[in-house]
Amino acid sequence: MPDINLATATAAEVLGALNNRDISSVELTQAYLSRVDALNGHLNAVITVDHEGALTAAKDADDARHRGEGGILNGVPLLHKDIFCTSGLRTTCASRMLENFTPPYDATVVSKLKAAGAVTLGKTNMDEFAMGSSNETSYFGPAHNPWDLSCVPGGSSGGSAAAVAAGLAPLSTGTDTGGSIRQPASLCGITGLKPTYGRVSRFGIIAFASSLDQAGPMTRTVEDAALMLNAMCGLDPHDSTSADMPVPNFHDALRGDLKGLRIGLPKQYFSELLDVRVANRIQDALKELEAEGATLVDVDLPHTQEGIATYYVIAPAEASANLARYDGVRFGHRCDDPTDLMDLYARSRSEGFGSEVQRRILVGTYALSAGFYDAYFKKAQQVRRIISNDFKQAFDQCDLIAGPSAPGVAFSVGAKSHDPIAMYMEDVYTLSVNLAGLPGLSLPAGLINGLPIGLQLIGRAFDEATLLKAGHRFQLRTDHHRLAPPFGEIS
């Protein structure tokens, strides 16, 4: 192996080595697969490893490169969250319900990344059906945080975050419905981008809450996120909600400084709820952005707190319908020897879904029921519009909004798993961004007692470019994103 340290390698570095013919994609892929095989027993970050498929794809990438062809990520290994359908490769959504489900199609994100030359190593662990903030609701057991194996990696894209942090792959995909990219990115010390709703196709992504779900890159650096976003995004005729918006070259957009950029600080994001040590790290980070030429302004997001209740009506309501298709009739788990149709439904679903998924189906079903619709779902939709307007008004005064990605650092496995409300609070700074459909970026902003915390930047709709530019300038000034967990070095 040439001097590539897989524990810390970025996609840009790996691409450089590939393009210089320092290493082939097959060699690189083999090295990452070995690393997955060696470390995953401790991390449980990956549910399914596709050795054969990965090496075949790597060979194809090498051949393409020899012909002078290949996409912008040609030969770069990557892991997909196990919520993206992968043709011929088991896709479980970390649920017993889909334990043996192999889709006959690729998600648009998967086919686009394939077309860009990325090599799929396998599928990462996650909260079951993306419902959770700690990866503990996975049917396959929790993933572990490489910074401290006794801690959770966050969720729901916990496996993807842990895998990138531990160097099992330089890139992974995630999905973010209420913070599921940004919160685990924060807890694992990596870069995670939730794009604007509609920027990335949802086709082939197993739906949790359709009006909130959005896929995005989970990477070590903003530069990698920009590369990966370009490969993932764009209008998709298979997804009516994907946006027909111009797609800039996000990598080119990284250039330039932050002079004149106004960064809004919502007072609600810096309340007493926030761990003071986190608050201090965020303040330090903001000073770096100021040093780059940005100015800080106070803004108001008065309905931040209501966002939680709003989210926990809308997301479960949509989920209750999205998960109705898992009925034991056509695919997925079916109970043994059903006595009649009701028994088939009741037992297949009771056995196939874990308790958090069942809780959300029940909450969502209740919120949509006759007599409760107006009080819950309709009200939540109204508040959602108010929250969206809050952001619009805030963006009259600023170009970006900054705050923490999560209220604190990674917590111990089991610490919150019996307290749903405490767990739901993990997403207090992220979920209103989903309600408003805006892009959000989590950036490593330092450690507290050896555990990472994340700075969150929120942008205007379809202005990922400004978000990425600010993030990139921040990473040019800081080393937080270069820190690697002790775990990876030991191995």
Add this chain to the structure above:
Amino acid sequence: MTWEMVMGLEVHLQLATRSKIFSGAANRFGAEPNVQACAVDLGMPGMLPVLNEQAVRFAVMFGLGIDARIGKRSIFDRKNYFYPDLPKGYQVSQFFEPIVCEGTFEVPMPDGDLFSIRITRAHLEEDAGKSVHDRFPNQTGVDLNRAGTPLLEIVTEPDFRTAEQAVAYLKALHSLVTYLGISDGNMAEGSMRCDINLSLRPAGSEAYGTRTEIKNVNSFRFVEKAIAVEAKRQQELLEDGLSIVQETRLYDAERNETRSMRSKEVANDYRYFPEPDLLPIVLDDAYIAAVSADLPELPGAKRQRFIEQYQLSNYDAAQLVSSLAMADYFEATVTACGEAKATANWMLGDLAAALNRENLSLEDAPIGPLDLAGLVARVADGTLSSKLGKQVFEGLWLREGSADEIIAQRGLKQVSDAGALESLIATVISNNPDQVAQYRAADEVKQKKLIGFFVGQIMKASKGQANPKLVNELLARALAGD
């Protein structure tokens, strides 16, 4: 007590789009089970709906066809319930804001009079699959070919008071949608399915009684019978002092009865909410105007035109426009022969009877419009009597050639030559002296009866070719002894 029946109808109309409403799978009837269902139709994880523009266009065409208000912004909603032939566990429908809003529909009754029905709304939705109960012993099969077929659900106000009105409405609806070309309207194949909401109230009462809903009645005749039998059932209950249970009932054609399917009291709470996977359908005036400009002449307008242009009766016009094929056939025939009333009579008389006897549709008739025009022209110019015309019609039906060819081949030309007829008459008179004497002794009233005998003899002798009108004239003169 006299009871008044009150009915509203819900029709599920399958739209004849090339592909399904939310997927690219083919939309055709009669394929092998489950070969016409793609991953979207199967509700596979991660699949998303994409709206078929043709379905939207068809819905707007229908709305314009009934002078309805078109919803400029309509949305899809999810209707949630579990059933094995409903792959996603919800049906994508339009609940809160439909694409077609209130409209009115002029329905011709069998006597040709018009009857006005208020349409409440019509909305787009996807059809479910089918549960197959009779193919596997003790098991139910699921065929998802039909899943995702575009449906337009057309809901009326409770404006029907008789079964005759309901059937007339369905026939008029069938005629409208086939004119528009948005559906084949085939009730037997399920392209047009009717649910009947029916209640009784004492005659003169304003308040509605408790209604039942009769599901999926699949022919015009069954609609009539189902209404009769359900009204009778309700009337008997009410007259026994019992109350009607609001419920869904199924019509069993074999036993001619309705029976309870499920009680609405324990029915599903459908938990409708806006479908987040689809954007609202936003229609601007330009789009609606463009669709409107492309509409064909519709049955109502055509009926009116037929009455004015061809001086037809309401009844004839209504009959002739009931299908586009018939209206086109009529106009093609009239264009060729110029005889509107006679053409209408042939079409609604002999042609309809022959088609009915052979169970053929007009498209499959062995007699085309030009053939019929040839016949009508020869009757009009006196070449054929109406009786001979029927023989030529027979020849046309057997594809013996054109009307003129058949007249020549069969030697059917009417004899109108006075000299030839007079010699026939003379022979008949001299061969029947008793009858002649009897005739001459009778009064004028009796003579009118007795003359028939001589006419019959002459027609027989002429092999039916004698011009009956001329025979009558000449015969009366000859018998008078002139």
